[in-house]
Amino acid sequence: xxxxxxxxxxxPAEDTNTRAWQIYGQRQLARAYTPPIPDQLGxxxxxxIGPGAEVLGDIAGRRVLDIGxxxxxxxxxxxxxxxxxxxxxxxxxxxxxxxxxxxxxxDGVEFVQxxxxxxxxxxxxxxxxxxxxxxxxxxxxxxxxxxxDGLRPxxxxxxxxxxxxxxxxxxxxxxxxxxxxILLRDDPPLPTQMxxxxxxxxxxxxxxxxxxxxxxxxxxxxxxxxxVIQQLIRARRLPAxxxxxxxxxxxxxxxxxxxxxxxxxxxxxxxxxxxxLHRRGTLELPGGSVEAGESFEDTVIRELAxxxxxxxxxxxxxxxxxLVDHVDGVLRVTVGAxxxxxxxxxxxxxxxxxxxxxxxxxxxxxxxxxxxxxxxxTAWRPDLAIDHxxxxxxxxxxxx
Numbered sequence: 337x338x339x340x341x342x343x344x345x346x347x348p349a350e351d352t353n354t355r356a357w358q359i360y361g362q363r364q365l366a367r368a369y370t371p372p373i374p375d376q377l378g379x380x381x382x383x384x385i386g387p388g389a390e391v392l393g394d395i396a397g398r399r400v401l402d403i404g405x406x407x408x409x410x411x412x413x414x415x416x417x418x419x420x421x422x423x424x425x426x427x428x429x430x431x432x433x434x435x436x437x438x439x440x441x442x443d444g445v446e447f448v449q450x451x452x453x454x455x456x457x458x459x460x461x462x463x464x465x466x467x468x469x470x471x472x473x474x475x476x477x478x479x480x481x482x483x484x485d486g487l488r489p490x491x492x493x494x495x496x497x498x499x500x501x502x503x504x505x506x507x508x509x510x511x512x513x514x515x516x517x518i519l520l521r522d523d524p525p526l527p528t529q530m531x532x533x534x535x536x537x538x539x540x541x542x543x544x545x546x547x548x549x550x551x552x553x554x555x556x557x558x559x560x561x562x563x564v565i566q567q568l569i570r571a572r573r574l575p576a577x578x579x580x581x582x583x584x585x586x587x588x589x590x591x592x593x594x595x596x597x598x599x600x601x602x603x604x605x606x607x608x609x610x611x612x613l614h615r616r617g618t619l620e621l622p623g624g625s626v627e628a629g630e631s632f633e634d635t636v637i638r639e640l641a642x643x644x645x646x647x648x649x650x651x652x653x654x655x656x657x658x659l660v661d662h663v664d665g666v667l668r669v670t671v672g673a674x675x676x677x678x679x680x681x682x683x684x685x686x687x688x689x690x691x692x693x694x695x696x697x698x699x700x701x702x703x704x705x706x707x708x709x710x711x712x713x714t715a716w717r718p719d720l721a722i723d724h725x726x727x728x729x730x731x732x733x734x735x736x
Contacts, residue, residue: 349513349529353473354427356526360518361430364407370438371409373416379468379496379555380566386555389413391494391570395420398463401486403452403479404470408435408445415444423462425452453478456486463487466494469566472530476511476538480545489575493547497567498532499554504563506645507534509687511541534687536642538569547571550629552638554647556679565647597626597669599635600712601653603646603678607695609713610682611702612643614690620706621713622646622690632671640675643690644682652677657731659711670727672712 377389392400396419402411405424414420424447426432432449439445448455452474465487471479483493500506501516508514513529520526533541535552542549548571555566600623603610611619624639626632633653640646656672684691696702701722705713710724715731 350474353528353530356518356528357428357473358430359526360520361428361432361434363520363523364434365430370434371407373409373412375413375417377410377413379494379568381469382558385558386553386566386568389418391492391568392464392466393492395464397421399423399460401425401462401465403465403467403483404473405435405447406431406470408439408447410468411435411445411447412439412442415442420444420464422446423448425450425455427451453482456482459486461486461488462491464492464494466492466496468496469498471495472497472532473528474531475513476531476533476541480541480547484546484573487573489573491573493542493569493571493573495538495567495569495571497538497569498530498564499535499567500563500565500645501532502564505532506685507532507537507567509534509537511537534642535567535569535638538567542569542571546574548574548629551634554637554641556647560679596666597671598708599623599626599632599639599671599673600709601636601640602656602672602674602712602716604674605695608697609695609701610644610693611696611705611709612682612690612694613692614706617704618706619696619702619704619709620690621709623708626671632673636673636675640678643685643688644693645680645685646682647679648675648677655732656712656716657729659708659715659727659729661711661725661727668708670708670712672715674716 402424411422411424435447517525551570553568600621633650659670682693711727715729
């Protein structure tokens with residue numbers, strides 16, 4: 337008798353995933369299918385998209401954890417091609433059976449059937465860890481603290497995650513799972529629950545649990561008509577804080593005015609310039625504040641993805657220069673950028689303060705532009721008739 341929606345909703349998300357991957361493994365065992373050992377570590381389902389194993393650093397002779405190792409082919413590649421010592425951890429007994437039976441004769445790799453958080457509680461810390469499409473099946477509030485404790489300080493953690501799915505649904509801005517399907521040939525789809533989270537949310541979670549996020553790349557499907565996008569997160573386990581270091585309380589007075597640093601991105605199509613409507617009523621370019629450790633190009637790429645859903649690459653971002661002005665005693669530095677190429681269509685994103693994106697011809701720019709956007713546009717094209725508060729512009733050498 338099938339369960340009712342109410343009954344199904346009571347099944348914990350991770351239990352749903354465990355059942356799905358158990359069935360998936362059974363189906364692959366029945367087919368006697370073993371994926372070939374790749375000649376390069378791939379972070380997406382699409383060959384040749386994104387980096388390889390170099391993002392893990394020098395792993396020769398080092399202990400590496402493969403989270404959700406599945407059929408084991410990625411682990412074996414790292415052993416044979418890079419000299420790593422890999423432990424593949426897999427919760428599903430049938431997936432573990434696939435790996436262990438196919439690669440039992442490979443020295444330097446071991447396959448363990450266990451829950452990763454429970455396994456790490458008693459394991460010697462690893463030198464590196466990675467997950468290819470698997471970490472999103474575990475509640476991050478459970479997986480990330482376990483990985484922090486299971487990695488030595490300075491160890492890289494590389495995560496490949498779904499960003500936009502087959503149906504064009506983008507990531508969530510809250511830490512909650514949602515239903516996704518595992519598809520395998522003509523078999524019935526298997527429902528799972530996945531934590532498909534926005535890049536900034538993953539960054540916040542990783543930071544909260546003791547990691548420094550070094551880069552987040554969005555890797556689109558090689559077919560421009562496809563909607564699927566993968567995230568690739570490169571993080572590093574921070575050193576433990578020394579015990580017994582004292583600190584003084586923060587002052588109760590308001591902080592003095594200081595510098596604010598941001599970017600604004602110009603996207604020019606045949607229809608004109610891309611502008612969005614802020615909830616305050618101003619029209620502005622995509623952009624926002626630079627976060628610690630980010631390059632200006634990285635900020636442009638992140639803000640574009642978060643605000644509009646568009647995907648750009650660093651090589652397609654040209655920095656124009658800096659604009660400096662003062663607002664109520666605050667030194668404001670804005671870096672203008674010209675984005676030469678992108679993928680996708682701009683759309684309002686959940687939780688963002690700017691939306692209703694539209695293209696405006698250069699000779700029909702609207703009133704009510706945000707002053708920073710106006711300053712960037714006239715620095716780029718001094719012939720544009722836009723009134724705004726003055727700012728000092730210094731062009732970058734590469735933009736001259």
